Amino acid sequence: MLLLEVDGVSKSFGGIRAVDKCTLEVEAGSIVGLIGPNGAGKSTLFNLVIGTYSPDVGRIVFRDERIDGMPPYEIVERGLAKTFQIPREFRSLTVLENVMVSARGEPGESPVLSLLGLRRVWRREEELERKSRDLLALIGLSELADEPARNLSGGQKKLLELARVLVMDPSLILLDEPVAGVNPTLSLKILSLIEDLRKSGKTFFLIEHDMNVVFNRCDRVIVMHQGRVIAEGKPAEVRAHPAVLESYLGG
Amino acid sequence: MVVQFLFNGLVQASIVILGAIGINLLYGVKKFANFAHGDMMTLGAYFTFVFLGGTRDLMTAAIWAVFVVALAGVVQEVLIYARLENRGPVAPLVASIGVSLVMQNSLTTYFGPAFLSYGIRYPDNWVFFGGAVSTNPIRDLVPMAVAASATTATVVLLKYTKLGKAMRATADNRDLARVSGVNTRVVYWMTWILAGVLASLSGSVLGVSIGTLAPSMGATLLLTMFAAVIVGGIGSTTGAILGSLVVGLSQSLFFLVSLVSGLDPRWQIAVPFALLVATLLVKPTGLVGRPIGGEIRPLRTEIAEMLKGIRRGLF
Amino acid sequence: MVDLSLVTDLSRAWIAPAFIFAIVALGLNLQWGHAGLFNAGVAGFFGIGAYIGAIFTTPAIGPGPGGPGHLGLVSLFAIFTPYTVLIAFLVGGIAAMVVSGLVGLLIAIPTLRLRADYLAIATLALGAIAVESIRNSDPVTGGVYGILRIPRPWEFGQDVWRTELAYAITAGVIVLLVFFLIQRATRAPWGRALKAIREDEDAALALGKNTYFLKLQAFVIGAALMGGAGALFAGLLRVAVPDSFTPALTFSIWTMVIVGGSGNNKGVIVGAFALTFLEYFTLRAKDWFNLSSFWDIRIFYLRLIAIGLLLIALILFRPAGLVPEPRKVTKKPWILFGSR
Numbered sequence: 001m002l003l004l005e006v007d008g009v010s011k012s013f014g015g016i017r018a019v020d021k022c023t024l025e026v027e028a029g030s031i032v033g034l035i036g037p038n039g040a041g042k043s044t045l046f047n048l049v050i051g052t053y054s055p056d057v058g059r060i061v062f063r064d065e066r067i068d069g070m071p072p073y074e075i076v077e078r079g080l081a082k083t084f085q086i087p088r089e090f091r092s093l094t095v096l097e098n099v100m101v102s103a104r105g106e107p108g109e110s111p112v113l114s115l116l117g118l119r120r121v122w123r124r125e126e127e128l129e130r131k132s133r134d135l136l137a138l139i140g141l142s143e144l145a146d147e148p149a150r151n152l153s154g155g156q157k158k159l160l161e162l163a164r165v166l167v168m169d170p171s172l173i174l175l176d177e178p179v180a181g182v183n184p185t186l187s188l189k190i191l192s193l194i195e196d197l198r199k200s201g202k203t204f205f206l207i208e209h210d211m212n213v214v215f216n217r218c219d220r221v222i223v224m225h226q227g228r229v230i231a232e233g234k235p236a237e238v239r240a241h242p243a244v245l246e247s248y249l250g251g
Numbered sequence: 252m253v254v255q256f257l258f259n260g261l262v263q264a265s266i267v268i269l270g271a272i273g274i275n276l277l278y279g280v281k282k283f284a285n286f287a288h289g290d291m292m293t294l295g296a297y298f299t300f301v302f303l304g305g306t307r308d309l310m311t312a313a314i315w316a317v318f319v320v321a322l323a324g325v326v327q328e329v330l331i332y333a334r335l336e337n338r339g340p341v342a343p344l345v346a347s348i349g350v351s352l353v354m355q356n357s358l359t360t361y362f363g364p365a366f367l368s369y370g371i372r373y374p375d376n377w378v379f380f381g382g383a384v385s386t387n388p389i390r391d392l393v394p395m396a397v398a399a400s401a402t403t404a405t406v407v408l409l410k411y412t413k414l415g416k417a418m419r420a421t422a423d424n425r426d427l428a429r430v431s432g433v434n435t436r437v438v439y440w441m442t443w444i445l446a447g448v449l450a451s452l453s454g455s456v457l458g459v460s461i462g463t464l465a466p467s468m469g470a471t472l473l474l475t476m477f478a479a480v481i482v483g484g485i486g487s488t489t490g491a492i493l494g495s496l497v498v499g500l501s502q503s504l505f506f507l508v509s510l511v512s513g514l515d516p517r518w519q520i521a522v523p524f525a526l527l528v529a530t531l532l533v534k535p536t537g538l539v540g541r542p543i544g545g546e547i548r549p550l551r552t553e554i555a556e557m558l559k560g561i562r563r564g565l566f
Numbered sequence: 567m568v569d570l571s572l573v574t575d576l577s578r579a580w581i582a583p584a585f586i587f588a589i590v591a592l593g594l595n596l597q598w599g600h601a602g603l604f605n606a607g608v609a610g611f612f613g614i615g616a617y618i619g620a621i622f623t624t625p626a627i628g629p630g631p632g633g634p635g636h637l638g639l640v641s642l643f644a645i646f647t648p649y650t651v652l653i654a655f656l657v658g659g660i661a662a663m664v665v666s667g668l669v670g671l672l673i674a675i676p677t678l679r680l681r682a683d684y685l686a687i688a689t690l691a692l693g694a695i696a697v698e699s700i701r702n703s704d705p706v707t708g709g710v711y712g713i714l715r716i717p718r719p720w721e722f723g724q725d726v727w728r729t730e731l732a733y734a735i736t737a738g739v740i741v742l743l744v745f746f747l748i749q750r751a752t753r754a755p756w757g758r759a760l761k762a763i764r765e766d767e768d769a770a771l772a773l774g775k776n777t778y779f780l781k782l783q784a785f786v787i788g789a790a791l792m793g794g795a796g797a798l799f800a801g802l803l804r805v806a807v808p809d810s811f812t813p814a815l816t817f818s819i820w821t822m823v824i825v826g827g828s829g830n831n832k833g834v835i836v837g838a839f840a841l842t843f844l845e846y847f848t849l850r851a852k853d854w855f856n857l858s859s860f861w862d863i864r865i866f867y868l869r870l871i872a873i874g875l876l877l878i879a880l881i882l883f884r885p886a887g888l889v890p891e892p893r894k895v896t897k898k899p900w901i902l903f904g905s906r
């Protein structure tokens with residue numbers, strides 16, 4: 001089943017065509033890798049999918065519903081989530097709160113309901129806290145749960161990014177370089193976590209510069225160059241693709 | 252009579268232009284809205300008064316005042332704004348409110364709250380076009396001449412000199428400018444100097460034009476200047492000039508309308524506000540400005556979102 | 567017998583204003599401290615509230631300055647009930663909150679989608695225009711003469727100290743109530759989401775928060791609180807004149823919030839008391855220190871210089887305020903309603 005379809009999408013910033021008539025698809029239950037040189041437009045494409053930018057032209061379809069032009073919170077509500085390439089933690093909130101604040105549809109986020117102090121609101125909140133602590137344990141940040149997020153190291157912030165999207169319980173997760181700057185042991189752990197989650201039915205679309213990761217872990221690989229998709233297919237096919245060799249893998 | 256009012260609008264605009272260009276330069280290069288800009292004008296007006304006591308010549312006094320205000324600009328940059336570099340747009344804005352309080356009230360403490368005056372003896376009005384336009388050579392024409400020449404000089408400076416290019420590069424992308432060899436610290440100082448020079452001139456000219464000085468004279472123009480900057484488009488000098496003209500002319504046009512229709516002319520003060528809100532509603536980037544900081548979504552979408560939120564019982 | 571004139575004076579000139587400004591500061595803290603929304607027109611919202619409250623309660627006293635145009639709920643309710651003033655006072659206060667909140671909504675709708683400083687400029691303009699409109703609308707607001715003889719509840723005739731103390735206590739009770747509600751809402755997930763927006767709005771947006779609506783809520787509630795406080799203030803002074811609502815007021819509220827530590831609700835109440843004492847001090851200094859008339863006039867300006875310096879110093883050296891906000895945002899409150 002097709003989960004995400006990007007169809008002829010373009011986006012320009014001033015004179016720069018960051019994404020140029022991009023067309024690609026993501027199958028449900030797969031791990032799809034997106035590679036390409038710096039400035040190829042990968043992050044911009046993700047921002048278009050999640051609704052941070054709206055495309056100049058083209059359609060983006062998620063589960064047979066057009067989502068281009070929707071505000072991000074509506075897209076997130078439909079089960080998409082994205083991490084940032086450069087972590088954007090909420091600096092003065094604690095690590096735990098960074099995770100909790102990312103949850104979807106918390107009733108306590110309405111001022112009236114939170115004023116009323118309904119028991120069900122706070123039961124949801126307690127559940128959420130339990131879930132968030134579990135996630136932090138999973139990525140090894142339990143000890144730091146009550147530290148302000150600004151005190152984390154660069155790699156730890158990347159992990160926090162991951163926890164923040166997992167707490168939303170999305171069906172399609174866009175990961176922008178999830179293991180860049182994370183030490184090898186931990187990144188192996190993250191990759192096997194991704195594998196496990198995929199088995200439980202989630203779909204991943206990830207940007208990665210590490211070719212080992214891409215070619216070993218992904219079911220399909222899409223290659224972008226100067227805003228266009230220049231190749232796609234199974235890792236082995238893509239590795240042998242002449243255009244990819246020329247423009248990216250460097251012969 | 253219409254011509255006369257348009258002419259008055261130009262006079263009004265000339266004073267606003269000098270301040271608006273300064274606000275705009277600071278916004279472009281330093282990335283914050285300087286709420287003390289009106290008070291820098293007041294400072295210029297008062298120091299012109301001080302030096303007038305020594306020199307007895309308004310022009311010389313105004314030039315001396317220019318040095319003082321430019322220096323005040325650099326001092327602010329060194330003591331305050333340089334330390335707020337990476338703190339976003341609001342921290343320096345709040346600091347500038349502090350600066351405004353200090354400047355305005357120091358002037359009041361020293362000179363007292365009462366009006367002062369340069370003691371100019373205004374000559375008789377000149378009459379043009381067979382009586383269609385009557386104007387005072389000092390009260391009206393001096394501000395226009397000063398504004399026109401200072402604006403031209405600034406535009407030339409920004410467009411054709413090395414400094415101007417460095418300023419524009421810094422405004423565009425500070426980090427990129429830095430890597431390509433621009434000394435941004437010097438650029439910041441020069442921006443303050445330029446903004447200070449223009450503010451001081453417009454303060455002196457304002458004093459000449461209304462004939463009296465008060466500690467709040469510049470601050471009361473702040474709103475008009477911001478309106479001009481936003482109507483024209485933040486970040487563009489052309490925008491500041493256009494915006495000042497639009498605001499100045501609309502104000503005097505409103506005066507004309509109020510005379511004809513019997514509307515209370517005191518509502519003139521609402522004109523810049525109305526223009527400002529209209530711009531924010533219809534075209535937030537102003538007449539010629541570029542969007543700042545991310546994509547601006549149409550108002551329609553935002554309101555729809557609000558209504559949707561309410562309907563879902565988020566409230 | 568103690569000297570009760572001190573009670574009168576302290577209540578009227580320090581305690582009651584401090585409580586009233588504490589409400590304004592709590593409202594501003596919601597906007598700026600919690601949600602990061604700059605409001606440079608605080609005095610405008612406060613003034614609108616003061617005039618709405620005054621117009622609703624004050625009986626019309628015929629033509630002339632301060633005369634026509636008032637709704638005079640006091641005389642209206644007199645027909646029905648002995649608690650006329652109290653009811654009129656409550657209705658006036660609520661009307662003030664509603665109108666200020668609406669004005670806040672109208673200014674926020676176009677500006678909240680833009681960069682933070684557009685809101686600053688728009689609210690600065692709004693503050694100026696609000697006061698100017700009040701000054702120019704003579705038939706409704708009494709123009710420069712303002713509205714006089716504004717009634718307030720709990721008058722004790724000759725016992726001036728009682729009257730003043732009662733009003734100060736009323737204001738205090740309202741502060742407690744407002745504090746309780748705000749504390750509750752900001753320590754709930756709502757406050758957490760607001761703080762996320764304050765820290766990084768783009769990130770909050772991409773994580774699926776309806777940032778526009780959340781900001782709108784915080785701004786409107788804050789504006790409504792400022793309006794309600796304005797109505798209380800009109801009752802305290804018993805007059806409403808345009809000159810009470812200058813930008814200097816806005817900036818001193820700002821300082822209260824920054825002194826108290828933006829984001830810290832308790833802190834800003836402390837800040838309100840400290841800054842209002844500074845004002846009280848400058849007001850009474852001439853009696854206490856035998857100031858010459860030169861300094862007697864100028865001490866007001868010196869106070870504003872001090873506020874300006876304080877603002878700069880705090881922004882430079884203690885951006886989190888003197889009393890920083892608590893590290894963890896959310897905290898479970900007493901459960902009021904619902905079971906299991």
Ligand SMILES: Nc1ncnc2c1ncn2[C@@H]1O[C@H](COP(=O)(O)OP(=O)(O)OP(=O)(O)O)[C@@H](O)[C@H]1O
Pocket residue numbers: 013016017018036037038039040041042043044045085
């Ligand atoms: N908000 C923006 N404004 C202007 N230009 C932008 C913006 N975002 C991206 N670009 C430009 O679009 C192009 C694509 O950028 P993008 O971040 O999508 O690349 P990328 O493939 O993610 O690169 P990297 O591998 O380095 O992360 C670049 O030239 C970039 O400068």
Ligand SMILES: [Mg+2]
Pocket residue numbers: 042043044085176
């Ligand atoms: Mg990228």
